[in-house]
Amino acid sequence: MIMRDLLMHLSSAVGGLMIIMTLFRDHFPPHLRDLLEKYTSKLVRLLYPYIQITFPEYTGERLKKSDVYTAIQNYLTEKATTGAKKLKADTLKDSQSLILSMDDNEEVTDEFQGAKLWWSSNKIIPKSMSMSFYPASEERRLYRLVFHKHHRDLITGTYIKHVMNEGKAIALKNRQRKLFTNNPSNNWYGYKLTKWSHVVFEHPATFDTLAMEPKKKQEIMSDLKKFSEGKEYYKKIGKAWKRGYLLYGPPGTGKSTMIAAMANFMNYDVYDLELTAVKDNSELRKLLIDTSSKSIIVIEDIDCSLDLTGQRKKAKKKKDDDEDDEGKGDPAKKMKEEEETKASKVTLSGLLNFIDGIWSACGGERIIIFTTNFIDKLDPALIRRGRMDKHIEMSYCCFEAFKVLANNYLDVESHTLFGTIEAMLKETNMTPADVAENLMPKSSTETPETCLRSLIKALEEAKEETAKKKAEEEEEEAKKKAEEEEKAKESEAKDAVNSIKEAKENGVVANGKLEEEKVNVKENGVAN
Ligand SMILES: Nc1ncnc2c1ncn2[C@@H]1O[C@H](COP(=O)(O)OP(=O)(O)OP(=O)(O)O)[C@@H](O)[C@H]1O
Numbered sequence: 275m276i277m278r279d280l281l282m283h284l285s286s287a288v289g290g291l292m293i294i295m296t297l298f299r300d301h302f303p304p305h306l307r308d309l310l311e312k313y314t315s316k317l318v319r320l321l322y323p324y325i326q327i328t329f330p331e332y333t334g335e336r337l338k339k340s341d342v343y344t345a346i347q348n349y350l351t352e353k354a355t356t357g358a359k360k361l362k363a364d365t366l367k368d369s370q371s372l373i374l375s376m377d378d379n380e381e382v383t384d385e386f387q388g389a390k391l392w393w394s395s396n397k398i399i400p401k402s403m404s405m406s407f408y409p410a411s412e413e414r415r416l417y418r419l420v421f422h423k424h425h426r427d428l429i430t431g432t433y434i435k436h437v438m439n440e441g442k443a444i445a446l447k448n449r450q451r452k453l454f455t456n457n458p459s460n461n462w463y464g465y466k467l468t469k470w471s472h473v474v475f476e477h478p479a480t481f482d483t484l485a486m487e488p489k490k491k492q493e494i495m496s497d498l499k500k501f502s503e504g505k506e507y508y509k510k511i512g513k514a515w516k517r518g519y520l521l522y523g524p525p526g527t528g529k530s531t532m533i534a535a536m537a538n539f540m541n542y543d544v545y546d547l548e549l550t551a552v553k554d555n556s557e558l559r560k561l562l563i564d565t566s567s568k569s570i571i572v573i574e575d576i577d578c579s580l581d582l583t584g585q586r587k588k589a590k591k592k593k594d595d596d597e598d599d600e601g602k603g604d605p606a607k608k609m610k611e612e613e614e615t616k617a618s619k620v621t622l623s624g625l626l627n628f629i630d631g632i633w634s635a636c637g638g639e640r641i642i643i644f645t646t647n648f649i650d651k652l653d654p655a656l657i658r659r660g661r662m663d664k665h666i667e668m669s670y671c672c673f674e675a676f677k678v679l680a681n682n683y684l685d686v687e688s689h690t691l692f693g694t695i696e697a698m699l700k701e702t703n704m705t706p707a708d709v710a711e712n713l714m715p716k717s718s719t720e721t722p723e724t725c726l727r728s729l730i731k732a733l734e735e736a737k738e739e740t741a742k743k744k745a746e747e748e749e750e751e752a753k754k755k756a757e758e759e760e761k762a763k764e765s766e767a768k769d770a771v772n773s774i775k776e777a778k779e780n781g782v783v784a785n786g787k788l789e790e791e792k793v794n795v796k797e798n799g800v801a802n
């Protein structure tokens with residue numbers, strides 16, 4: 275390292291000489307000038323036989339954080355803890371262990387297949403910084419790699435690839451998964467503002483604790499596994515590496531729990547997309563681009579998030595209303611209404627594009643999940659296969675699901691009361707959320723048996739409630755039917771009287787016949 279530094283100083287001196295020569299180049303005759311330039315650069319190369327590569331933190335116009343930089347950062351994290359003297363404690367993983375990384379202007383040495391390399395971490399502060407309103411956002415960081423020119427092929431060909439792979443593997447090992455939610459677009463730009471805010475994802479749900487028929491559960495797990503291993507397959511069939519799941523069922527049947535279990539199973543981040551906070555389709559696309567790979571994008575209660583199917587109808591109604599109110603409306607109210615209609619202009623086609631348009635292929639390895647309580651309310655285009663590849667019904671608690679909950683909540687795998695519960699679950703619809711609530715011990719004196727008995731009581735009550743509701747509904751139905759029949763009779767009678775009147779007026783009906791009709795109406799309420 276000392277040798278390299280010495281050489282560096284020497285080459286700087288030669289560099290200085292070159293600068294002086296450049297300043298006075300016009301004083302030299304042209305043929306001498308070219309010769310001098312040629313030999314001084316040769317001298318620099320000879321005296322300083324090292325090559326350097328820089329890896330900036332941000333790339334591209336949109337200043338997206340460079341994946342290469344992140345991978346190097348992870349790779350150097352391990353090297354730094356042993357090599358560097360100045361370390362930076364960056365993140366706390368599981369609030370237990372520190373993640374250390376190389377501090378600014380620190381250097382570590384690495385060796386690869388006999389070649390020696392030097393990594394340094396550098397910070398560049400642009401000259402314009404003092405003018406900036408948000409100074410910290412102007413700083414640019416980069417990693418600098420220096421190696422001997424003899425190793426050029428080895429480093430550019432093999433070593434950098436090796437660093438990338440190692441860095442990615444370390445990131446996966448240390449990965450702290452995140453739960454993101456989208457910010458309103460007026461909070462997207464400026465100092466430290468982003469499209470997505472996040473917290474650490476710590477939901478404890480797993481497929482083991484998820485109450486569901488084991489066969490169905492296994493099927494979902496294999497489907498996910500196949501997807502995560504399917505990079506080559508998706509490439510082969512020419513399809514973006516993503517998969518859509520539609521989870522539907524009544525409230526409390528475990529749709530959100532299933533999403534958490536999926537995220538834990540796949541080790542993915544979760545992007546919980548609040549559609550009502552997205553102003554239009556272009557914002558939706560920007561949000562999508564800003565999600566990372568290995569992630570689950572969730573739109574919960576899709577039927578409530580946006581009135582996607584009724585949007586056009588609503589817009590038309592608004593126009594009609596406006597025409598009616600023309601001139602009469604309060605301007606403040608009108609402005610507010612306009613603002614509200616502006617609130618979300620995401621359309622069905624925008625959402626479809628988000629799911630399977632060209633942009634959706636950016637990043638790869640993504641799962642999109644919609645949840646709904648009412649599958650029938652959704653536009654068929656939104657949930658057709660290929661978009662939502664797998665439809666999963668989350669339904670009322672079956673006996674198999676109950677057994678999982680009993681094991682989770684009470685550590686009980688079998689019990690004499692299980693038979694009764696099995697029979698009752700067949701007769702009564704109870705959500706896993708309600709079953710779980712009843713199984714949860716309410717005090718330290720409760721035993722598994724008392725909990726199971728309280729579930730049986732709740733099931734009995736639910737059964738009675740259902741029977742009562744059914745009887746009430748039937749009664750209501752019968753009443754309605756009787757009323758309708760009565761109404762029909764009345765209207766028929768009215769029609770008959772009217773037709774008699776009409777006939778009389780027209781003098782078409784014979785007197786005798788008219789009398790006969792009258793009698794008939796009186797006796798039966800019906801005309802012949
Ligand atoms: N299948 C299940 N397995 C394990 N726990 C469940 C299951 N279903 C519900 N629960 C329990 O009930 C609670 C509510 O469930 P969850 O929020 O997943 O329901 P949901 O279907 O998303 O309801 P909603 O339609 O109202 O959003 C969960 O916190 C969980 O403890």
Ligand SMILES: [Mg+2]
Nearest residue numbers: 529530531574
């Ligand atoms: Mg939910």
